[in-house]
Amino acid sequence: MNLTNWLEHLPSSKGLLGINGRNLELIYTHNPRGFFPNVDDKLLCKRLLDEAGIPTPRTYHVVDGPGSLAVWKEKLADAPNFVIKPNRGFGGQGIVLVSRVADRFSSSEEPINDDDITFHILQICNGAFSLDNLADTAYFEVTVVNHSGLSDLIADGISGVADVRLIYQKDRPVMAMLRLPTRESGGKANLHQGGLGLGIDLDTGMTLNGCQRNRVITIHPETNRSLRGVQIPFFEEMLCYGARVSSVVGLGYIGVDFVCDRTLGPLILEVNARPGLNIQIANQAGLRTRVR
Amino acid sequence: MSVAIRRHSRLLAGLLPALLVLAASAMAFYKIAVLGYNLDPIAASESYYVETVMEFDGHGTAVEVSLALPQTLNSQIVSDEAFASGDMSFNVTTEEGNRFGHWTSSAVTGSRRLQYTATVVTRDVKYAIDSTLVTSQDIPGVVAAQLLPDSTIQSDSPDIVALANSLRLSSDSTVFFNVRTIYKYVTDSLRYVQYSGTTDALTAFRLGEASCGGKSRLMTALARQVGIPARLVGGKILSSGQSKATHVWVEMYISGYWVPFCPTNHYFAEVPSDYMILYYGEQPVISHTKDINFRFFFNLKKRLASLDQGLQKLQQNPLDILNIWSTFKRVAISLELLKIIIMLPIGVLAVVVFRNLIGVETFGTFMPALIAIGFRDTGLGYGLLLFSLIIAFGTLVRTVLSRLQLLHTPRLAIILSLVVLFILALTAIGVEIGLLDLARVALFPMVILTLTVERFSIITEESGLIKALELSVLTMLVASGAYLLMSWRLLQSVVITFPEAILLVIAIYIYVGRYSGFRLMEWFRFKQILARTTP
Numbered sequence: 001m002n003l004t005n006w007l008e009h010l011p012s013s014k015g016l017l018g019i020n021g022r023n024l025e026l027i028y029t030h031n032p033r034g035f036f037p038n039v040d041d042k043l044l045c046k047r048l049l050d051e052a053g054i055p056t057p058r059t060y061h062v063v064d065g066p067g068s069l070a071v072w073k074e075k076l077a078d079a080p081n082f083v084i085k086p087n088r089g090f091g092g093q094g095i096v097l098v099s100r101v102a103d104r105f106s107s108s109e110e111p112i113n114d115d116d117i118t119f120h121i122l123q124i125c126n127g128a129f130s131l132d133n134l135a136d137t138a139y140f141e142v143t144v145v146n147h148s149g150l151s152d153l154i155a156d157g158i159s160g161v162a163d164v165r166l167i168y169q170k171d172r173p174v175m176a177m178l179r180l181p182t183r184e185s186g187g188k189a190n191l192h193q194g195g196l197g198l199g200i201d202l203d204t205g206m207t208l209n210g211c212q213r214n215r216v217i218t219i220h221p222e223t224n225r226s227l228r229g230v231q232i233p234f235f236e237e238m239l240c241y242g243a244r245v246s247s248v249v250g251l252g253y254i255g256v257d258f259v260c261d262r263t264l265g266p267l268i269l270e271v272n273a274r275p276g277l278n279i280q281i282a283n284q285a286g287l288r289t290r291v292r
Numbered sequence: 293m294s295v296a297i298r299r300h301s302r303l304l305a306g307l308l309p310a311l312l313v314l315a316a317s318a319m320a321f322y323k324i325a326v327l328g329y330n331l332d333p334i335a336a337s338e339s340y341y342v343e344t345v346m347e348f349d350g351h352g353t354a355v356e357v358s359l360a361l362p363q364t365l366n367s368q369i370v371s372d373e374a375f376a377s378g379d380m381s382f383n384v385t386t387e388e389g390n391r392f393g394h395w396t397s398s399a400v401t402g403s404r405r406l407q408y409t410a411t412v413v414t415r416d417v418k419y420a421i422d423s424t425l426v427t428s429q430d431i432p433g434v435v436a437a438q439l440l441p442d443s444t445i446q447s448d449s450p451d452i453v454a455l456a457n458s459l460r461l462s463s464d465s466t467v468f469f470n471v472r473t474i475y476k477y478v479t480d481s482l483r484y485v486q487y488s489g490t491t492d493a494l495t496a497f498r499l500g501e502a503s504c505g506g507k508s509r510l511m512t513a514l515a516r517q518v519g520i521p522a523r524l525v526g527g528k529i530l531s532s533g534q535s536k537a538t539h540v541w542v543e544m545y546i547s548g549y550w551v552p553f554c555p556t557n558h559y560f561a562e563v564p565s566d567y568m569i570l571y572y573g574e575q576p577v578i579s580h581t582k583d584i585n586f587r588f589f590f591n592l593k594k595r596l597a598s599l600d601q602g603l604q605k606l607q608q609n610p611l612d613i614l615n616i617w618s619t620f621k622r623v624a625i626s627l628e629l630l631k632i633i634i635m636l637p638i639g640v641l642a643v644v645v646f647r648n649l650i651g652v653e654t655f656g657t658f659m660p661a662l663i664a665i666g667f668r669d670t671g672l673g674y675g676l677l678l679f680s681l682i683i684a685f686g687t688l689v690r691t692v693l694s695r696l697q698l699l700h701t702p703r704l705a706i707i708l709s710l711v712v713l714f715i716l717a718l719t720a721i722g723v724e725i726g727l728l729d730l731a732r733v734a735l736f737p738m739v740i741l742t743l744t745v746e747r748f749s750i751i752t753e754e755s756g757l758i759k760a761l762e763l764s765v766l767t768m769l770v771a772s773g774a775y776l777l778m779s780w781r782l783l784q785s786v787v788i789t790f791p792e793a794i795l796l797v798i799a800i801y802i803y804v805g806r807y808s809g810f811r812l813m814e815w816f817r818f819k820q821i822l823a824r825t826t827p
Binding site (some may be wrong): 126 | 697699754
């Protein structure tokens with residue numbers, strides 16, 4: 001027993017958590033395994049949040065069998081743009097943004113046709129992007145448009161969506177980070193692929209320093225603008241909604257991902273039962289010191 | 293979670309390893325102190341897997357092939373013998389103390405492959421010759437024949453007699469003087485030259501040069517001339533790899549013992565443990581019908597002793613339940629399989645250390661350990677090469693397949709099928725060019741390789757080729773670690789004799805499982821921020 005204590009304190013980790021520490025001290029102790037489906041199943045999660053009156057992006061259509069596959073185009077007749085997502089995907093895999101101009105579809109500036117979309121849905125349903133490659137459900141969701149308050153932080157010509165990751169211990173916010181898509185990340189707000197993470201002051205909702213991969217930065221590498229001191233729109237509302245998520249999904253340590261839509265305001269995109277550790281680099285603070 | 297439950301789990305996690313260590317030590321102590329277990333019979337012996345491969349082409353006529361077989365003697369133990377005969381009939385005969393395997397057929401058309409495999413444990417032999425011992429001694433009737441001249445050991449020829457006289461050999465001198473003088477003459481005055489044919493004693497003397505056979509025959513002739521019974525010993529010097537070379541040395545009968553000498557490699561009254569005896573006297577290692585394009589080679593592999601001998605002792609203990617070896621033997625599970633099964637929990641230690649303490653990412657959690665099992669048959673070098681080849685091939689196939697737009701599972705099934713065909717091709721090539729290590733790639737875990745190919749391709753698409761290559765290298769690194777642990781001979785003997793050692797690794801796993809500090813790589817990941825953060 002003392003060996004582990006000795007190893008932990010050898011050089012001080014200064015309250016920063018590694019993967020071992022996160023799993024042992026936060027996830028295993030706060031998140032009962034039986035409640036994981038409440039967040040891993042994104043449609044179920046959205047339903048639970050809807051029922052609790054917490055806003056989420058609208059679902060246009062769900063494909064869970066041949067019947068629903070055949071009618072996807074009719075169901076989306078009124079949607080100008082949309083996103084196709086795997087229900088049990090992870091790490092942003094299998095998500096495709098589709099835009100429509102004069103009844104022609106395109107994704108990432110490349111034209112695609114109905115068959116491409118049908119094939120992608122089939123891939124999702126076959127489990128190509130789901131955990132353990134189990135059969136999955138695909139769904140169509142409204143495309144979120146970045147709030148104008150955040151546009152300055154994103155280089156021109158990038159279609160991706162910025163999101164705000166809030167980590168909660170029960171109803172208490174622990175740490176927050178704004179994630180920005182970059183050219184390097186291919187328009188995804190994914191830190192592993194080179195997106196930016198900016199720490200957020202929980203009291204004021206203003207951005208602090210940022211990080212790209214594991215490097216601390218203060219200037220946006222693609223726009224050369226300062227990253228500090230930007231006010232997150234609707235931050236108060238996010239904190240209000242976020243505080244209720246833990247009891248809704250039954251998990252005690254979660255990452256809640258908000259997006260700020262230009263017209264719809266704050267929406268919860270998804271909830272994560274195993275939130276990542278780079279938020280510590282963005283905030284230059286350890287999770288261990290913030291969690292009680 | 294309540295504080296009480298957390299404290300409870302912490303107490304349990306602290307106590308459990310201690311209990312496991314205690315239980316393991318108690319079982320080991322009981323086995324050593326009461327049942328008389330002991331590592332010596334197992335750990336001390338390294339064994340060789342000896343394989344003789346013979347190939348020929350028949351032309352519709354009768355074929356006969358004979359091979360001298362090693363047998364269990366004071367200095368060597370032969371076990372696990374196996375013979376591959378194809379459609380030829382096979383029998384083993386014993387002639388004048390030598391053993392031969394005979395393959396015969398009245399009509400053979402086409403090529404045939406014959407094979408003999410065995411596990412041999414050898415030990416060194418060393419004698420001290422009493423320097424006061426006189427040469428004339430009582431010689432039993434069976435040994436007396438080893439004093440007579442024959443067609444290749446012409447101990448009565450005038451040249452040999454003259455040589456013996458000039459060396460002042462005499463039956464009145466001590467054995468030590470005579471033997472020492474003969475040995476010095478044969479080692480120092482005869483140059484060593486490699487000959488392929490048989491050089492008799494007289495020819496060796498006249499040429500002043502000889503290979504191991506010529507030197508040994510001349511030494512035998514001189515010994516017989518002075519009245520010391522002597523015989524040729526044919527065998528093989530054991531070392532891993534493929535070869536055709538055999539070796540010949542000498543044994544002399546001195547006060548009741550056959551004492552070995554090797555004039556070629558300069559061993560006096562001793563031979564080291566790598567000398568394996570195949571026959572005594574003037575015998576061919578292999579004889580065969582003429583004109584059949586006969587090829588052969590020996591393939592040797594160093595291994596942990598077959599344990600059969602060592603374990604026979606352990607087997608007799610009354611508490612069979614503690615003795616996994618005898619239990620496995622009853623259901624005819626081979627020792628090789630037992631080794632894989634029992635070493636797996638140890639090999640996984642490499643996976644746990646690399647993942648949870650160092651923070652190395654690999655394809656799949658336990659995949660490196662499973663790949664390491666494949667390496668066991670091919671060796672580490674070939675294993676790594678083959679792993680890379682198969683991943684490269686599979687990724688190429690997948691790239692082509694992605695154009696067909698196939699669904700996930702059928703696509704995986706196609707990759708699996710093509711990986712199987714690729715492996716079969718590699719095996720065929722390996723057999724054809726005689727690289728059996730390469731041929732053993734057929735034992736690679738194919739489904740696991742297929743899944744690796746899929747992960748490799750997905751990661752290449754999403755995070756780039758560099759990341760995928762990085763993961764491959766790290767997977768191979770961890771697999772190598774697991775392989776080295778699992779194939780460490782001493783560790784194998786310990787774990788097979790004392791399987792309770794697995795309880796000790798479980799104790800380690802509990803410790804690592806409770807370690808909530810940084811993984812080694814996280815010190816680098818958080819380096820910049822560690823410098824700036826105040827606790």
